[in-house]
Structure formats: structure tokens, C-alpha cells
Amino acid sequence: MKVMKGFVFSLDAFVAFILALMAVYSLIFFSSIPSSYYYLLTQGHYLARDTLFAIATTECSEDYSCGGISGSILDAVTSLETVPLRNQLVTESVGKIVPNQFGYILEVSDDEGKTWMVIYDTSAYPEGEDPHAKKMNKMKVSSQIVSFGYTGTYQKPSESPFKYSSCNGGGMGGMVITCGEYLLSDPDASIAGEIVPLPKAKLVRLTIFI
Numbered sequence: 001m002k003v004m005k006g007f008v009f010s011l012d013a014f015v016a017f018i019l020a021l022m023a024v025y026s027l028i029f030f031s032s033i034p035s036s037y038y039y040l041l042t043q044g045h046y047l048a049r050d051t052l053f054a055i056a057t058t059e060c061s062e063d064y065s066c067g068g069i070s071g072s073i074l075d076a077v078t079s080l081e082t083v084p085l086r087n088q089l090v091t092e093s094v095g096k097i098v099p100n101q102f103g104y105i106l107e108v109s110d111d112e113g114k115t116w117m118v119i120y121d122t123s124a125y126p127e128g129e130d131p132h133a134k135k136m137n138k139m140k141v142s143s144q145i146v147s148f149g150y151t152g153t154y155q156k157p158s159e160s161p162f163k164y165s166s167c168n169g170g171g172m173g174g175m176v177i178t179c180g181e182y183l184l185s186d187p188d189a190s191i192a193g194e195i196v197p198l199p200k201a202k203l204v205r206l207t208i209f210i
Contacts, residue, residue, distance in 0.1 A: 040139050044102070044208040048143035051097045051104075052206050056145055058093070065089045077119065078108050078147045078202045090120040091130065098208065103133035105207040113144075113203050133210055142207035148200075 055073040060066035065088045069076040073093045080086040090106060098104050103123060107116040122132040 040210070041141055044139055044141040044210070045143060047098065047102065048104075048141060048206045048208045051094055052143055052145040052204065054097060055093050056147065060089075064092050072147075074145070074147045074204060077106070078204060079200070087120060094120070094206070095130070095132070098132065100131045101133060101210060103136070103209045105209075107205045107207070108147075109203040109205070113205075116205065136209040138210050140207060140209040142205050144203060144205045147202045147204050 052074070055077070058073050060069065060071060060073045060076045064073060064076070065085050066073070066076040067080050067082060067085050067089075069079045071079075073089065077086060077089055077093070080089065094104060094106060104120075105118060105122070106120045107118050109116050122130050123134045127134075
């Protein structure tokens with residue numbers, strides 16, 4: 001009888017040990033499985049970062065509403081002062097990259113991120129004007145980049161402006177630079193303004209939410 005009692009007590013202890021071990025392993029297993037929230041957070045961060053890099057490295061050509069600004073799309077976005085034209089450029093660039101199920105907020109800072117000015121916010125526009133998300137329900141993540149945009153139109157010619165005529169009357173294509181000052185072209189005499197406009201550094205932040 002004593003042997004049976006000892007066996008039962010040992011069996012109970014063994015079962016309790018197994019249950020405790022299963023509980024510990026289950027806790028470790030479930031805690032090691034990443035939540036879908038973190039995948040969504042990473043996806044939003046990559047989307048914001050890649051969007052900023054895309055518009056920072058894409059030349060603002062005639063295909064976009066750049067106005068009188070030269071440089072990248074990001075340079076034009078941060079330098080344009082006409083709000084309707086700037087909003088149109090944002091929707092033509094950022095709005096085409098970010099999927100409609102996400103919303104986004106584009107902001108600019110002139111003081112190293114101390115204060116931010118909202119350039120475009122999809123929640124401020126009705127569904128008919130902007131199909132992107134309007135409210136943040138699951139996550140909100142942002143990425144930042146520095147823009148060194150020009151404040152005007154880049155006027156530097158593709159060829160050298162120093163068109164010196166040859167001294168021996170060799171025709172219109174003479175490039176001898178050791179004699180005379182006939183028909184010299186002043187590189188600072190551009191009618192449209194400075195050849196290379198002043199750059200202005202700004203911090204740009206793109207926030208993605210869903």
C-alpha cells in the first residue's frame with residue numbers, strides 16, 4: 001500500500017512537471033512569434049523611405065508640374081510657393097507611389113526638425129479629390145530626408161559659354177582664347193536670372209498611416 005501511494009505521488013509530480021514544462025515551452029514559442037503589427041510597421045517604414053528616395057533622385061522634367069524650379073521632384077516640392085501647383089506635384093509623384101489603402105502626410109522643416117509645416121495631408125481632402133486613406137487605424141510610421149533644392153531655375157548651359165573668335169578669321173567655331181575680346185559671352189549675364197540659383201537645405205518628413 002505504501003508502494004502504491006509513493007507511485008501515485010511520483011506520477012502526480014511527474015505529470016505536474018510535464019505540464020509546467022509544456023506551459024514554459026508554449027510561452028517561449030508564442031512570445032517568439034512576431035506580431036503582424038511589426039511586419040506592417042516595417043512595411044510602412046520602407047514605403048516612406050523608398051518614396052522619399054525615389055522623388056529625391058528623379059529629375060523634375062516636363063512630365064511633372066515643377067513650375068520654375070530645377071532639380072529633383074523633392075527639390076521642387078520643397079521650393080514651390082504656389083500651393084495648388086505644389087499639391088498637384090505631390091499627387092503626381094508621392095500620390096502615385098503610395099498605394100490608396102495607405103494615407104500619408106508630407107512635412108517640411110527649416111529649423112532642423114524643431115517645427116514642421118504640413119505640405120500635404122491626405123486626410124484633409126475628400127475621397128473624390130484624393131483616394132488615399134483618411135484615418136489612422138492600425139499604424140503610423142515616418143521617414144526623413146534632407147533636401148538641398150534650388151530656389152530657382154537652373155540656367156547653366158550644357159556647353160561652355162566662353163565662345164572666343166579666332167584671331168585669323170577662322171569662322172564662327174573659333175575657340176582660340178589667347179587673343180582679343182570679340183564676341184565674348186559673360187556667364188553671369190543670364191537674362192532669366194542666376195546661372196546656378198542658391199540652394200536651400202530643408203528636412204522633409206513623410207508619414208505613412210493606415
